[in-house]
Each structure stands twice: as C-alpha cells, then as structure tokens.
Amino acid sequence: MRRLVLTTFALTVYAGTAGAQLVDLNPGVTPPTSNYWAYVANESSDLVSLVRFGPDGIEQEQTIAVGVMPADLDGAHGMTVSPDGNFFYVSLAHGFPYGKVWKYATGSNQLVDTTTVGLFPATMAPTPDGSMLFVVNFNLHGNPIASSVSAIFTPNLQEITQIETCVKPHGGRVNNSGSSHYSVCVASDQLVDISTSRLAVARRLFLTRGSEGLLETGNTGTGLSGNADRCKPTWVTVTPDDETLYVPCNGRGEILEIDAATMEIRRSIPTGRGPYNADISADGRYLVVSLKGAQSVAVFDLPGGAETRISTSQPVTHGVTISPDSRYAFISNEAIGATRGTVDVIDLETKTVAASVEVVHQPGGISFWRMSNPDETN
Amino acid sequence: MNHRNRVLAAASIVLLTIWSPLAAQEEDAPDVLEAGGRVARIALTSSQLSVARQDSLTFSGSFYDSDGNRVSGVRWGIFSNSAISGLQSIKDSIPDTYLFWGEAPGTDMMAIVVRSPAPTGGGTWRLIDSIPVTVRDWPVASVVIEDPQFAPIVGTSYKLEGTILTTRGDTHATASLTWRSGDRAVASVTAGGVVTFVGTGDVRITATSSVDGVAGTRDFNVEANPVRQLTLSPQTIRTRTGDVEHLEISALDARGRAVDNLALSFSVFGLDSAGAEIFDDGTFVAENPGSYRVIVTAGNIAAQAVVEVEARAPATNVQLVGRGPRAAVATSDLWIFEGNNGRDYAYTGTHANGGGQRMFVWDVTDPSAPDLVDSVVVDARVVNDVKVNGDASWAIITREGASGRANGIVVLSLDDPAHPEVIAELTNNLTGGIHNVWINGDVVYTVNDGTSAMDVIDMSDPYNPTYYGRWELRPGDTNKSLHDVWADGRYAYVSYWDDGLVILDVGAGTHGGTALEPQFVSRVSYDMGNTHTAWREGDYVFVGDELPGPSGYIHVFDVSDIENPAEVAKYDVPEAGAHNIWVENGTLYVAYYNGGLRIVDVTGELRGDLYRQGREIGRFSTSGAEGEAIQPNSPMAWGPQPYKGNIFLTDMNSGLWVVKHDRPVEMSP
Structure with a gap:
C-alpha cells in the first residue's frame, strides 16, 4: 500500500488552529434552547470544523485534520453526515489524480475508512437508510468531458460504480423516499435523475432557456459556451414530499421550481447574483439559497416564494444546511485569500443572523450533525 | 483501489446483461423487497467462481432464510472493486443468472447484495456475502x-x-x-x-x-574451462567510501588468448569491516571504511584484489547567517536573485496554513539580516511557486485556491525589484490552479492541477503572456498526475508522479523539439511512484519523491543515453522525506522536510546509496523557535538555493533561512 493514510502530519501542521473560542450570540437574539452541531469542510486548510451553536453562543469546537500530503492541499470539499448521525464523510478533491472520500466516526472524529472515487469529488448525498452514498465527480478544472457520479456502498465503503452523467456534475441530493439521486451538471446544463435501485440514469432535463426538455438518458451533453440563456445549475434540492425540486441557476440568477414527477419546470424565481447551494427545511416551509456572488442568503417562504435577503459575515457564501427542527440554517462563507471563512447561523423564524464564528480557510461543504439539550456536551 | 489499479487490476470482471428502459423513481415491488428482507444466505450454483480470461461463466444463486427455507423472488446483485463497470453488475429485474466475463487475470473479492426493505422506507441494497472470484490468464x-x-x-x-x-x-x-x-x-x-x-x-x-x-x-x-590465467587489476586500491572504482578483469587461455563471454562470479569480503558492493561489471563502491577482498572466479580459476577504504571527510559545519522568520503563515518556494539595482533579493511564497495569498519580498543584500521590504497580495490561498527570469526583469507567481476558482499565473515587473508590481495575469486554460512553473528563456512551462498537462506560455511580451499550447502524457487519458517541471534549455525533466520522469526535447534538437513545441524523448518510472521533482547536472538527473510520513528519497539516474535513463544510485535519509532540490557544482542541496537541509557531495561517479557512503557533507535543522515559526520546533524544509556563497532555504513552518556551509576541501575528483 503505497499511500498510507497518515493524519499525524497534518495534525502537526495545523495544531495551532484547534481550540474553541466561544462567540456570543448577536445582540437581541433569543438564545436557542438546544445545542446544535454541524460539520464543515475547509477546502484550503484540509481541516474539518465541528461547530456548536447553543444558548451560550457559537464556537468552532474542534478541528479534524484530513488529507495526507504536507505540501499539496488535498482539498476537503464536500461534507455530509450519515442519516443516523454516526458518521461523517468528507470528499478530498485533489488526488493523484483521483479524489477520495474519507469516512469518520462522529463524536470521536476517528477515521474509519477511505475510498477512491473520480476526478475532483465534490458534494455527497446518502440514501435515507445510509447504505449508499452518491458522490459527484465534479472534475471542476479538468477538460470539459462527461464525468460521473460514484455510487458507494457504505458498509464497506466500496465504490460500486461510476454512473456517467454529464459535464461537471455537482450538487447532488437523494430524495426522501431514497429512490432517486438528483444532481446537476454545471457545464452541460442538465438536471439528472439517477435511480438508486438501478444505479443508472433514469431521466435528464436540459435547462438552457428556450430549449428546456427531457433528453435521452444517454445524452451526456457537452461543455457549453457561456451565454445569458444558460442556467449553469449548481445544486438541486428536494421538498420533503419529494414532489418538487429546486435548482439554483447560478448563471441566470434564478431558481427553477421543477415538478419531480414530470420534470416540468413550473416557474423560475429570481434571486440575487450567483445562487449556489440550496436546502429545504424538514417542515417544508423554508427554502434557503446561498447567493455566492452577493454575500448573502435568500430565505424563501414556501410555497409562496416570498424572499428575505440576509447578508452573511464573509463573501463567497457557499453551503447551506438546516437543523431538523427547521429553526436554524447554518451557512458556510468561504471568504477570500488569507481571511478565514465563517459559519453563520440564521434564525429562520426571525430571518436574522443569530451568530457567526470563524472557522478556517475556505469552508464549503457543511452538514448538520445533531441537536441535544443544552447541558449535553460532545 | 484507485482507478489506475482498477485498469491494471489483477481481476477485472464484467457482468453482461441486457438493459430495459428505466422508469423514473421506480422502486421494487413490495413482495420483492419482502423476499430480500428474509434472505440470510446465498448458495451459488458454481462453488468456485473461476473463469478464463475473455471467457465467461454463468451462475445463479439460491437464497435461504435463517431457518433454511428457500426464498424466491429475490432481486440480487454483485459488485467488485476491480470490475470494469459495476454498473453492469446489478440487473433491473429479478435475475435468473449472472454472467462473469474475465477481463484481466487475478483474484478479487465480490460482494453479493440483495434488494431489501430499507428501515426508512423503500428499498436498499443489503450485503449478504463476499466471495473470492478468480480470472485465469490465457492458456x-x-x-x-x-x-x-x-x-x-x-x-x-x-x-x-x-x-x-x-x-x-x-x-x-x-x-x-x-x-x-x-x-x-x-x-x-x-x-x-x-x-x-x-x-x-x-x-x-x-x-x-x-x-x-x-x-x-x-x-x-x-566444455572444459579454457581459462588458465585470471587477473584483477589493480590488485590493490586505496579509495574512500562512496568513490566508485573499476576493476579490470583479464582471462587468458593456455595460449595467452583472451577468453570472452565467461560467466564470472564476483564476491566481496570484509577483512575488518562490512559494507561494500561489487557489481557484475567489476565496479566497486564501499559504504563503510575498512579493508575488503574482491574475488572473481571463472570456473575453478580465481583472482583477487584488495581494496582499502578510508572514510570520506566528515561533514562540515553549516552555520546560520541570517533569518527571515514567518510565524503567521506557512512558507513555500523561494527564488534569490540580483536585481537591476545591484541589490540581492529573495522572493518567498506562502502556503495554506495561515492563508497563502502573498509573496514576500526580502532585501538580502546583507544576508545576515534579511529585510522584509514588501509583499504582493493576490487572490489565492496558496502561492506555491515563485520564479524569476534570466535577466531579472520579470517574475511569475502561481495561484491555487483563488476565490473565483480562476487561478493561473501572475506576472510581476521587476523594474523596482524591491517593490514588484503585477503587470499581467493569465487564467485562460489555467483555472485549475498552477502548482509549479519553470522559465525556459521566454517560455514558461506550468504544471496544471486541473488537466495534469504541462502548459506552454509564450512570455516574449511579459505584459501579455500568451497561452501557446500544452504537452501532456497520453492525451485524453485522465489517469495521470503532473507535479513539477525543470528545464536546462535543451531538455525538460517533467515529474509525472506515478508515471515517473518524462524527458522532453525543448531545444536540444535531438528529437525535433523546441521551447514552444516540446517533443517526447523518454520516460522512466519506478515502483514507488510519487515522482515529485527533478534536476539535472552533468550526466545525472536527481529525482525526488514525495511520500506521506513524510518519506521518499532522491533517485539518481544516469542520462548519458538520454533515451534510456538508468537508475544508478540514491540518496535516502531514513528518518525524513525529501522535498525540493537544487544541484550545483557537484553539490546536491535537498530540503528534506523534517530532516532540514541536507548537503551532499555528488562529484565524480555515483553508484549505490550515497547516504550510507557518507557523501552527506552538511546538514542544518530549520527548527524555528516559539514566536518565529507557525509551528515552533518542527523543521519542515521546503526548498534550497545556493547563492553567492550562502545557501538560502525556506521552511514551511518557520520562513526564510540563510546558512553558510564550510565546504570540505577534499571532494571527489
């Protein structure tokens, strides 16, 4: 085994970044009655942050080193917690050449296993029972050729297959019934539905304005040149009843509302510049969209779609995850250069930022872990 | 298993099946899931799943519940890490049989899964068993x-x-x-x-x-042995550890004629020591001082020589001259040069820990007191590499981790070398991030993180850098990784990770290459892979690995035959891992990560293990004190550069160092 997983080196390098510093809640904020934890991947630090938000404030409670090579960023990009809360998965974008998925036990933050996937793995989505994990192989900076979604069997962290989808796949989600994995392709303007039972593309929807429609399942598309009609989809999220999909069109500054059964586009909702990631609250009430180009978050009241715009504490707003009680949205903000990124917690009832905390460099993937009573510690 | 291994997998198995059109979000019928949920074990119709390469084996399975009752109507699938496409290993409907197709020889484990009810509703794949499968090679x-x-x-x-x-x-x-x-x-x-x-x-x-x-x-x-006289010459040799000696062998028959194509046997005995090698061409080199007897035999005829080996001169002092500590951000590569104003400057990059968005400018005219005079900030999180062109009129810094993910390179004017100014940037085709660059006259070669290609940039007008094209190994194949490039105007030495060292003609003309249009010359790889950096001096190319730990060492290749590089020696510090190198005047300078700076005598002929031979002539620990390092007391040397009698080097954790080596008087001839 040539490339042993040696995390001790990274721990040495980054030991100085660990340690909690409690930050007060913002003035006027009603303190939460529970503790809330989320994991965040910091792409330019090769660290995962565990953030706690509670009645006493917010803190980066721990940092967990990921990656192997000392002088090459492994690029901790995607983050997802297993549905049972027992594991978190982090995708390492930069391999030699292929990226990896690392599996950790939550709480102890001990490495469990790793597996190799495709080029620049990005977002990940587990099935509701946790047995499968789908990883989009974004191939962000590679040649504009069709890439894939890796289907991983999680009990032994074994990649079963790579399902070819289209050019620069990103932003995957599994629906709540576990039957479909949806992802989009930034460069070929597609929404792709993969059957989790058959591990094959079931449907494709072309998203370029004026040419919308279903494609043949084998049509992987090409890298399209930029124009105003292109959606440049970056994410897809599913309503709790699995009936509706929301796709941020990063290139057009709008969100598409799509009927999941028919794949028909019902409407488009204008947003600020650069809508990127999206999540829907468990009660189906809120759609939260990060506006990467506008240093803000758009909170939509569903189903009407009234929007509240909330500024974030740092630019390049990236990830969104919502607590299961539908009360708080956790937002990762990459920031720029040497400025540390942040996690903002938005109170969805008051539509205000309840608290913010610095994490490390370029936080991106973020996933909610658990809630607990305020006396319980991790 | 990575994809390279997958392609080369010992056992690759493809399952053939026929597809039916898929319906959206179609889940298995409840009775299928219920049946799968009862399965406790599977019995395959073939007790041993072994097929010949490019041959097939059809098999089925019988399923049983925990009471031993047969379960029917089970939708099941199989997959293996080494399968060319696991996609084909799960059928749409309840399968009667699966068909293995042997792709490449070897053995692997195959997982068997059944579609079962998920605790959360709907269906899930459940692991039932894992069994070995074998593919036999052709007859x-x-x-x-x-x-x-x-x-x-x-x-x-x-x-x-x-x-x-x-x-x-x-x-x-x-x-x-x-x-x-x-x-x-x-x-x-x-x-x-x-x-x-x-x-x-x-x-x-x-x-x-x-x-x-x-x-x-x-x-x-x-035939009977014709040899009547066998001699080794000289019969006595005095030498030093690490110095390569060539023994001449003469075999004569009874009429005094030379006997050729004899299978000679060589051996070396330590008379009062141990640690020498004799190669089958009569080449001798020792790691330890002492007396050795070399014996060569041709059948029942033997000859011998005695080699007395002295220790090389001990390593000499490396003294600290000056420091430019950096305690807030990790330091990366460096370049030292004389500016157009006659003063000396060091440019140092910055790495991720602390936020690598900056290139620092040091006035090192007085090397004992590096003076931080300016810095250049760019939109990046790693400025991994810094290079200055031949007449010190412009420089290039690389970008990785740019906020808009448009990375590329940044060109600096050195009209005022103390305060370089950004005059251009190039991101076209370079968005994936540039890890390293090398300047070859008016041409720049970049290491593209996204495509693993070596991009060729025309810098004849540094204010308008122009993307000229790219050279890459196996165009169209994504399974490769590029890490570094170094060129001497004749050849470029490209470090292509698991593909090893690639040599390109970039002006030698031996293979039709030019600076703008490189041409392939040769490639050489080795088992451990991770080829990280290379540097040529004379007939040798010094090639460094980079491995976790950190570990890895310097391989020495003889490239006197440029089309057939041959590995002849190594420099391997057991307790540390190699990083960047510089070779000049018969001296190899290695930033050996946790081993600090290592200085190695590479004069003369090289053979064997240079470290064990005592060719290391100096070392210096770049361990920064508290307050002077982002990680104190933890050397992590990045890169060296000898300059005007001193050695400049950077350390990731502690910044810029200037040291002076009391070079031994006695070096190899």
Missing part, C-alpha cells in the same frame, strides 16, 4: 528459455531467464516455472533457474510452466 502456449550471453563452461554458473507465453503472445500473469536438468552429471539447476555446469558433455535444461504443463528446453554443450 500457456510456450515456454522460452533465453539464449544465455555466456558460454557453458565447467565450473561457471548463471541464471537462466524463462518466459511463459500465452496463446496471445504475452507473458502469463500468474504461472511460474520449475526447472530440471537432463543430466545432473553435466549441469545442475536450482528452483530459481540458476544453472551450474559441473562436467563436460551435452545437457538439456527444461523449464515447465505451473499452468497447463507446457515446457521449454535449451541444450548446452558444456
């Missing part, structure tokens, strides 16, 4: 015993090479040979194929394949 067609290069002479021994060929003409992947002599009074042969001729006459040596029983033969007519 053996022949065994060929190589025609030996030595004459069969009584008393001599040599190893026979046998090749097992398949019906497709390639070497069998798994079969081995057993060897047999037809007349042990004439020749004996070992299990590994070493033949020893013990008497005159005819003898047939047979090698039989462990697969299919196919045999090959070679006949020998063994």
Whole structure:
C-alpha cells in the first residue's frame, strides 16, 4: 500500500488552529434552547470544523485534520453526515489524480475508512437508510468531458460504480423516499435523475432557456459556451414530499421550481447574483439559497416564494444546511485569500443572523450533525 | 483501489446483461423487497467462481432464510472493486443468472447484495456475502528459455531467464516455472533457474510452466574451462567510501588468448569491516571504511584484489547567517536573485496554513539580516511557486485556491525589484490552479492541477503572456498526475508522479523539439511512484519523491543515453522525506522536510546509496523557535538555493533561512 493514510502530519501542521473560542450570540437574539452541531469542510486548510451553536453562543469546537500530503492541499470539499448521525464523510478533491472520500466516526472524529472515487469529488448525498452514498465527480478544472457520479456502498465503503452523467456534475441530493439521486451538471446544463435501485440514469432535463426538455438518458451533453440563456445549475434540492425540486441557476440568477414527477419546470424565481447551494427545511416551509456572488442568503417562504435577503459575515457564501427542527440554517462563507471563512447561523423564524464564528480557510461543504439539550456536551 | 489499479487490476470482471428502459423513481415491488428482507444466505450454483480470461461463466444463486427455507423472488446483485463497470453488475429485474466475463487475470473479492426493505422506507441494497472470484490468464502456449550471453563452461554458473507465453503472445500473469536438468552429471539447476555446469558433455535444461504443463528446453554443450590465467587489476586500491572504482578483469587461455563471454562470479569480503558492493561489471563502491577482498572466479580459476577504504571527510559545519522568520503563515518556494539595482533579493511564497495569498519580498543584500521590504497580495490561498527570469526583469507567481476558482499565473515587473508590481495575469486554460512553473528563456512551462498537462506560455511580451499550447502524457487519458517541471534549455525533466520522469526535447534538437513545441524523448518510472521533482547536472538527473510520513528519497539516474535513463544510485535519509532540490557544482542541496537541509557531495561517479557512503557533507535543522515559526520546533524544509556563497532555504513552518556551509576541501575528483 503505497499511500498510507497518515493524519499525524497534518495534525502537526495545523495544531495551532484547534481550540474553541466561544462567540456570543448577536445582540437581541433569543438564545436557542438546544445545542446544535454541524460539520464543515475547509477546502484550503484540509481541516474539518465541528461547530456548536447553543444558548451560550457559537464556537468552532474542534478541528479534524484530513488529507495526507504536507505540501499539496488535498482539498476537503464536500461534507455530509450519515442519516443516523454516526458518521461523517468528507470528499478530498485533489488526488493523484483521483479524489477520495474519507469516512469518520462522529463524536470521536476517528477515521474509519477511505475510498477512491473520480476526478475532483465534490458534494455527497446518502440514501435515507445510509447504505449508499452518491458522490459527484465534479472534475471542476479538468477538460470539459462527461464525468460521473460514484455510487458507494457504505458498509464497506466500496465504490460500486461510476454512473456517467454529464459535464461537471455537482450538487447532488437523494430524495426522501431514497429512490432517486438528483444532481446537476454545471457545464452541460442538465438536471439528472439517477435511480438508486438501478444505479443508472433514469431521466435528464436540459435547462438552457428556450430549449428546456427531457433528453435521452444517454445524452451526456457537452461543455457549453457561456451565454445569458444558460442556467449553469449548481445544486438541486428536494421538498420533503419529494414532489418538487429546486435548482439554483447560478448563471441566470434564478431558481427553477421543477415538478419531480414530470420534470416540468413550473416557474423560475429570481434571486440575487450567483445562487449556489440550496436546502429545504424538514417542515417544508423554508427554502434557503446561498447567493455566492452577493454575500448573502435568500430565505424563501414556501410555497409562496416570498424572499428575505440576509447578508452573511464573509463573501463567497457557499453551503447551506438546516437543523431538523427547521429553526436554524447554518451557512458556510468561504471568504477570500488569507481571511478565514465563517459559519453563520440564521434564525429562520426571525430571518436574522443569530451568530457567526470563524472557522478556517475556505469552508464549503457543511452538514448538520445533531441537536441535544443544552447541558449535553460532545 | 484507485482507478489506475482498477485498469491494471489483477481481476477485472464484467457482468453482461441486457438493459430495459428505466422508469423514473421506480422502486421494487413490495413482495420483492419482502423476499430480500428474509434472505440470510446465498448458495451459488458454481462453488468456485473461476473463469478464463475473455471467457465467461454463468451462475445463479439460491437464497435461504435463517431457518433454511428457500426464498424466491429475490432481486440480487454483485459488485467488485476491480470490475470494469459495476454498473453492469446489478440487473433491473429479478435475475435468473449472472454472467462473469474475465477481463484481466487475478483474484478479487465480490460482494453479493440483495434488494431489501430499507428501515426508512423503500428499498436498499443489503450485503449478504463476499466471495473470492478468480480470472485465469490465457492458456500457456510456450515456454522460452533465453539464449544465455555466456558460454557453458565447467565450473561457471548463471541464471537462466524463462518466459511463459500465452496463446496471445504475452507473458502469463500468474504461472511460474520449475526447472530440471537432463543430466545432473553435466549441469545442475536450482528452483530459481540458476544453472551450474559441473562436467563436460551435452545437457538439456527444461523449464515447465505451473499452468497447463507446457515446457521449454535449451541444450548446452558444456566444455572444459579454457581459462588458465585470471587477473584483477589493480590488485590493490586505496579509495574512500562512496568513490566508485573499476576493476579490470583479464582471462587468458593456455595460449595467452583472451577468453570472452565467461560467466564470472564476483564476491566481496570484509577483512575488518562490512559494507561494500561489487557489481557484475567489476565496479566497486564501499559504504563503510575498512579493508575488503574482491574475488572473481571463472570456473575453478580465481583472482583477487584488495581494496582499502578510508572514510570520506566528515561533514562540515553549516552555520546560520541570517533569518527571515514567518510565524503567521506557512512558507513555500523561494527564488534569490540580483536585481537591476545591484541589490540581492529573495522572493518567498506562502502556503495554506495561515492563508497563502502573498509573496514576500526580502532585501538580502546583507544576508545576515534579511529585510522584509514588501509583499504582493493576490487572490489565492496558496502561492506555491515563485520564479524569476534570466535577466531579472520579470517574475511569475502561481495561484491555487483563488476565490473565483480562476487561478493561473501572475506576472510581476521587476523594474523596482524591491517593490514588484503585477503587470499581467493569465487564467485562460489555467483555472485549475498552477502548482509549479519553470522559465525556459521566454517560455514558461506550468504544471496544471486541473488537466495534469504541462502548459506552454509564450512570455516574449511579459505584459501579455500568451497561452501557446500544452504537452501532456497520453492525451485524453485522465489517469495521470503532473507535479513539477525543470528545464536546462535543451531538455525538460517533467515529474509525472506515478508515471515517473518524462524527458522532453525543448531545444536540444535531438528529437525535433523546441521551447514552444516540446517533443517526447523518454520516460522512466519506478515502483514507488510519487515522482515529485527533478534536476539535472552533468550526466545525472536527481529525482525526488514525495511520500506521506513524510518519506521518499532522491533517485539518481544516469542520462548519458538520454533515451534510456538508468537508475544508478540514491540518496535516502531514513528518518525524513525529501522535498525540493537544487544541484550545483557537484553539490546536491535537498530540503528534506523534517530532516532540514541536507548537503551532499555528488562529484565524480555515483553508484549505490550515497547516504550510507557518507557523501552527506552538511546538514542544518530549520527548527524555528516559539514566536518565529507557525509551528515552533518542527523543521519542515521546503526548498534550497545556493547563492553567492550562502545557501538560502525556506521552511514551511518557520520562513526564510540563510546558512553558510564550510565546504570540505577534499571532494571527489
């Protein structure tokens, strides 16, 4: 085994970044009655942050080193917690050449296993029972050729297959019934539905304005040149009843509302510049969209779609995850250069930022872990 | 298993099946899930899943619940890490059979899953069993015993090479040979194929394949030893550890004629020490001082020589001259140069820890007091590399981790070298991030993180850098990783990670290459891979690995035949891992990560393990004190550069160092 997983080196390098510093809640904020934890991947630090938000404030409670090579960023990009809360998965974008998925036990933050996937793995989505994990192989900076979604069997962290989808796949989600994995392709303007039972593309929807429609399942598309009609989809999220999909069109500054059964586009909702990631609250009430180009978050009241715009504490707003009680949205903000990124917690009832905390460099993937009573510690 | 291994997998299995159109979000029927949920074990119709390469095996399975009752209507699937496409291993509907197709020889584990009810509703794949599967290579067609290069002479021994060929003409992947002599009074042969001729006459040596029983033969007519006089010269040698000595061998028959193509046997004995090597061309090199006897035999005739080995001069002091500590951000590469104002400058990059968005500018005219005079900030999180062109009129810094993910390179004007100004940037085709660059006259080669290609940038107008094109190994194949490039105006030495060292003609003209349009010359790789950096001096290319730990070392390749590089030596510090290097005036400077700076005498001919030979002539720990390092007391040397009698080097954790080496008077000739 040539490339042993040696995390001790990274721990040495980054030991100085660990340690909690409690930050007060913002003035006027009603303190939460529970503790809330989320994991965040910091792409330019090769660290995962565990953030706690509670009645006493917010803190980066721990940092967990990921990656192997000392002088090459492994690029901790995607983050997802297993549905049972027992594991978190982090995708390492930069391999030699292929990226990896690392599996950790939550709480102890001990490495469990790793597996190799495709080029620049990005977002990940587990099935509701946790047995499968789908990883989009974004191939962000590679040649504009069709890439894939890796289907991983999680009990032994074994990649079963790579399902070819289209050019620069990103932003995957599994629906709540576990039957479909949806992802989009930034460069070929597609929404792709993969059957989790058959591990094959079931449907494709072309998203370029004026040419919308279903494609043949084998049509992987090409890298399209930029124009105003292109959606440049970056994410897809599913309503709790699995009936509706929301796709941020990063290139057009709008969100598409799509009927999941028919794949028909019902409407488009204008947003600020650069809508990127999206999540829907468990009660189906809120759609939260990060506006990467506008240093803000758009909170939509569903189903009407009234929007509240909330500024974030740092630019390049990236990830969104919502607590299961539908009360708080956790937002990762990459920031720029040497400025540390942040996690903002938005109170969805008051539509205000309840608290913010610095994490490390370029936080991106973020996933909610658990809630607990305020006396319980991790 | 990574994809490279997958392609080369010992066992690759493809499942063939027929597809039906898919319906959106279609889940299995409840009775199918219920059946799957009851399954406790599977019994396959084939007890051993073994197929020949490019052959197939159809098998089915019977499913049983925990009480041993047969369960029917189970939708099941199989997958293996080494399958070319696991996608094809799960059928749409309840399968009667699966068909294995053997792709590449070897053995792997196959998982068997059944579709079952998920605790959260709907269906899920549940692991039932994991079993070994084997793919056998093509049948053996022949065994060929190589025609030996030595004459069969009584008393001599040599190893026979046998090749097992398949019906497709390639070497069998798994079969081995057993060897047999037809007349042990004439020749004996070992299990590994070493033949020893013990008497005159005819003898047939047979090698039989462990697969299919196919045999090959070679006949020998063994003759008496004609050698009457064997000499080694000189018969005594005084040398130092690490110095390569060549012993001349002369074998004469009874009439004083030279005897050629003899299988000679070499050995070296320590008379009062141990630690020397004798190679089959008569080359001797010692790691430890002492007296050694070298013996060469040609059958029953022997000759000897004595080699007395002294220790090389001990390593000499490396003294600290000056410091430019950086405690807030990790430091990366460096470049030292004389600016147009006659003053000396060091430019240092910054790495991720602390936020690598900056290149620092140091005035090092007084090397004992590096003076931080400015910095250049760009939109990046790693400025991994810094390079200055030949007349110090412009420089390039690389970007990784730019906020908009448009990375590329940034060009600096050095009109005022103390305060360089950004005059251009180039991101076209370079968005994936640039890890390293090398300046070859008015051409820049970049290492593209996204495409693993070496991009070629025309810098004839530094204010308008122009993307000219790219050179890449195996265009269209994504399974490669590029890490560094170094060029001397004639050839470029490209470090291509697991593909090893690639040599390109970039102006030598031997292979039609030019600076803008490089042409392939040769490639050499080695098992450990992770080829990280390279540097040529004379006939040697020094190639560094980078491995976790950190570990990895410097491989030394003889490139006197540029089309056939040959690895001849290494420099391997056991307790540390190699990083960047610089070679100048017979001296190898290595930033050896946790081993600090290592200085190695690489004058003369190189053979064997340079570290064990005592060729290390200086070392310095770049361990920064509290407050002067982002990680105190933890050396992590990044890169060295000798300059005007001093050695400048950077350390990731502690910034810029300037040291002076009291170079030994006595170096190799």
